[in-house]
Amino acid sequence: MAITIKDVARESGVNVSTVSRALNGEYGVHSDTRELVLAVAERLQYRPNRVARGLVTGRSHTLALVVSDIRNPFFAEVARGAEDAAYASDYDLVLCNSDLDAEKQLRYVESLMEKRVDGILMNSVAELSKKQVEQLSNVGVPIVLLNRAAPRNAFSTICADNDAGGVLAAEYLWKLGHRKIAHLTGPRHHGNMTERANGFVRALSEARKPVKPVVLHGKNNFQGGMELAQKLLAQHEDVTAIFAASDMMAFGAIRALMEAGKRIPEDVSVIGFDNVELSTIVNPPLTTIHQPKYEIGQAAVEILLRLAGRGEHQAPEHRVFGVHLIERRSCMERKS
Amino acid sequence: MAITIKDVARESGVNVSTVSRALNGEYGVHSDTRELVLAVAERLQYRPNRVARGLVTGRSHTLALVVSDIRNPFFAEVARGAEDAAYASDYDLVLCNSDLDAEKQLRYVESLMEKRVDGILMNSVAELSKKQVEQLSNVGVPIVLLNRAAPRNAFSTICADNDAGGVLAAEYLWKLGHRKIAHLTGPRHHGNMTERANGFVRALSEARKPVKPVVLHGKNNFQGGMELAQKLLAQHEDVTAIFAASDMMAFGAIRALMEAGKRIPEDVSVIGFDNVELSTIVNPPLTTIHQPKYEIGQAAVEILLRLAGRGEHQAPEHRVFGVHLIERRSCMERKS
DNA sequence: CCTATAATCAAAAACGTTTGCAAGGTTTAT
DNA sequence: ATAAACCTTGCAAACGTTTTTGATTATAGG
Incomplete structure (x- = not known):
């Protein structure tokens, strides 16, 4: 059996609440006890159970990325940017491949909601019915779209120009x-x-x-x-x-x-x-x-985290990145 | 506030345990009550909280894939195979990019353990110290490696020949x-x-x-x-x-x-x-x-799920896929 | 020296599920 | 007819945290 906060509490002779505070660096615990607790936790190789924490805090420290197909190099690059940004903020990123299938996409979102992800980043490329859009808007978790959406709805968006x-x-x-x-x-x-x-x-x-x-x-x-x-x-x-x-x-x-x-x-x-x-x-x-594919992924989770930080309803953010022409050798002049 | 199992219990006039059993299709609940509960749950748009469930069941229904870089098309293909297989079994897949960095890799594993993932699929490409290997072996969650490992250790492996x-x-x-x-x-x-x-x-x-x-x-x-x-x-x-x-x-x-x-x-x-x-x-x-990249990813999570199903210590599985030569046009005869 | 205040910690409730156990009620078998 | 088995359901205890509340002790100000 994995070792829990109770074990380190017992072992260091304090209450679990004190252990929790000590480990989370909260105010109101004597430096001596904190050191003791930290030492015991280290010795016991204590690893907090994030799902238990998630249950009480209501946040899972997890984001989701749903793309049509990760094998598309564009999405791979976006994914890397997103994952790096998530990692930097100690968030996990779950990957979903929707194949442009509206139904599959909604099934994913539903499953992700059950898992209480803190935000969803998706290329909602499929045509969604009004009902579906509504459903999506009401999920209660911030969503940022990788494409410009109809202006009426409340999603944040981020894409290139x-x-x-x-x-x-x-x-x-x-x-x-x-x-x-x-x-x-x-x-x-x-x-x-x-x-x-x-x-x-x-x-x-x-x-x-x-x-x-x-x-x-x-x-x-x-x-x-x-x-x-x-x-x-x-x-x-x-x-x-x-x-x-x-x-x-x-x-x-x-x-x-x-x-x-x-x-x-x-x-x-x-x-x-x-x-x-x-x-x-x-x-x-x-x-x-x-x-800028990597930057798009990166910026998207930054927006997501910002929105997730604030409570409930927030004004959607929109961001569009500039593009430019890269001239190589697949085009040439045509004298007609 | 999201609506919980208690709400549907109250609304349908039964105990939460009955609701739980009805929703999970367990044996031993009258078909009338089951129908009632299902109807109420549907009407209330009830979505079970998987975090709470995970806390009691000890399983998160989540797998992890840690690769060096998802932008590598090889890994993208593996990832797609893995995600498809996970999706088919209603598991989520979290994506991690280790950049061949042993330390980053271990940090990921640690974080994944805290999240109680049910299995980890990784290309442990970095040289790990004995201590690290040991640490990895003891995490208590099945790990399948995308490369052949030293025979002594207990990881399952899957790779091409x-x-x-x-x-x-x-x-x-x-x-x-x-x-x-x-x-x-x-x-x-x-x-x-x-x-x-x-x-x-x-x-x-x-x-x-x-x-x-x-x-x-x-x-x-x-x-x-x-x-x-x-x-x-x-x-x-x-x-x-x-x-x-x-x-x-x-x-x-x-x-x-x-x-x-x-x-x-x-x-x-x-x-x-x-x-x-x-x-x-x-x-x-x-x-x-x-x-066969896609198949490798696919087979890897299948092994993972099989191992996760069984309890505690299981014999590691090993599987190697055949390879073959694809002759195209980048090679030619050399008469010397 | 006494009281007001602050610091430290313990106790317990909560988060939303699953699940073992027992209490009823209903059928079956003797 | 009665005991045994069975089906259905409710009750309550988990799971491992965080967080609120309250109690005890130490500190300081007068």
């Missing part, structure tokens, strides 16, 4: 002389990606000579990028530039293009979004829009 | 005609990588015409691969083939080689280990040793 990123990509491609342009993006209703698409097509439509890109929706991963690029080649052989809504999709697109005998960037330029580490090693190195 | 993988790489390179061979590997004392190295050099030394590869140690990531390849080029210009102990290191090596003006595979062949998803998209596609 997706719209600006889309604009950056559009301007870049346009200046390079491209006029037959495609945008490969994720599922409809994916908040972040929708914003990227919006910025992109808007910027192109406002160019000196407006361009209307073809926009294809698919899965946000390597596979999805491949499939969309294949579909694109079948329908629009003549595109000279592709903006992929994520680096993973860009990788898939590049693969499909190469298999179809296209050279990059000579035949078609490709630009991605995220700037994941691997984008430097693919060949050619991927031109992309950088967003 | 690293030695065989090393042999595979050696035989492949040798048959292709390479005789000037290098092996870029991770830090010394990295269990899995040491085994890969062992298999590799042994197989080469037992070849018809024995070869002694140069072995360089460094960091197990993209950066480390780059640095080692640069060092290698400076010291041994004449190598014609490189076996990298992980795909990430292989990517780094390829990058360094390309920057040094080498063509792959014409000038130098490169073979990796892991077969991460990205290895198909790098150019040239990477020839590598496949190990």
